[in-house]
Amino acid sequence: MSSKVKNTTEKTPLRRLCAAAVVAVFPLLFTASVQAQDLNEQVTRRIEKMTERTLLFRNDSDRIPQLEYLRPDGTGVVWSAALGDKVVPVAWTASNGDDGKGALCLVFKGADIGMARDLRLCDGLDVVESGIRDARDGDPYDLTSVTRMKVALPQIVNDLAEIDQLLGRD
């Protein structure tokens, strides 16, 4: 997969930690204002719905969940079943994509995820939205203030109520 967004807006079978393109360098973070200048109105609205919220995302095979919290400033955190109990920082960028429907890229530092190289994952917003199983405003699990959760994220999670139960918050 190319690291360029324009080549990643097609529907891919898997995304995020499960559909990766590896890049050699960790790119500079884009500020929200810079991104907003480039994004069309539709994409801007779709992206806004993904920020400052905790999203439960699962890939198309429906096996590998991850929780994401994206800040408007282009940073965020991810708690993935691929990484057990680790919560890792991520940088994100958005673009209009070739089809004008938008694309989202997440970039992980290799050192944070046990890889020699950094990891850049991009998908069209249609794919991203179709993978969102549940969402809640804000950061109810304090993902932004920890580096490890008290438990590993299981491979099967269907909604955030299960996370509540897992963390003893129900």
Add this chain to the structure above:
Amino acid sequence: MMKTVLCYGDSLTWGYSAETLGRHAFEDRWTSVLQAALGDGVTVIAEGLNGRTTVYDDHTADCDRNGARILPTTLHSHDPIDLVIIMLGANDMKPVLCGTAFGAVQGMERLVEIVRKHAWSFDTGETPEILIVSPPALCETANAAFASMFSGGVEQSSMLASLYADLADEKGCGFFDAGSVAKTTPLDGVHLDAENTRALGRALEPMVRMMLGV
């Protein structure tokens, strides 16, 4: 593009069954379960050898069990490789060979160096990613031969996961604690029954997908 995963291990990867004293059915081995989970776009190569150590010689064995000595040849055999999963260290717990978790960590570090510095046949400019898997801790067993062969191994092997995790962080490798999803059988204190070896294959899927980008 097809991705290739090399699973470099010992009898836990070969699929030794303490119950039958033979080999687990192909579909029960963790490498086979992982292959099935990843699908056709990935080739999982099961390179398990009974008795293999990280870097230690076993002069009582009928063939070379020293993982460091065989690894370069194996890397060439399966080149190009996208990911090397190394699950070794259980046999290092034999006091006659090594006997300490610290020794196993030193051995694992050497294996990581071998992969990183290997003279790859095809210059793609990228070496494979490495996933270190700590074998499940040994457990107490009434099997006198194994209890003697691995004397002290229960305590030493219980330290492997945390030490391997530190090594993985230091070396920029992925890490997975097999003991978090699989337990050794008390039949011999070392090996996995069919259910536990299947569980390991299922549990590795997410991290392997991440590291392969599939």
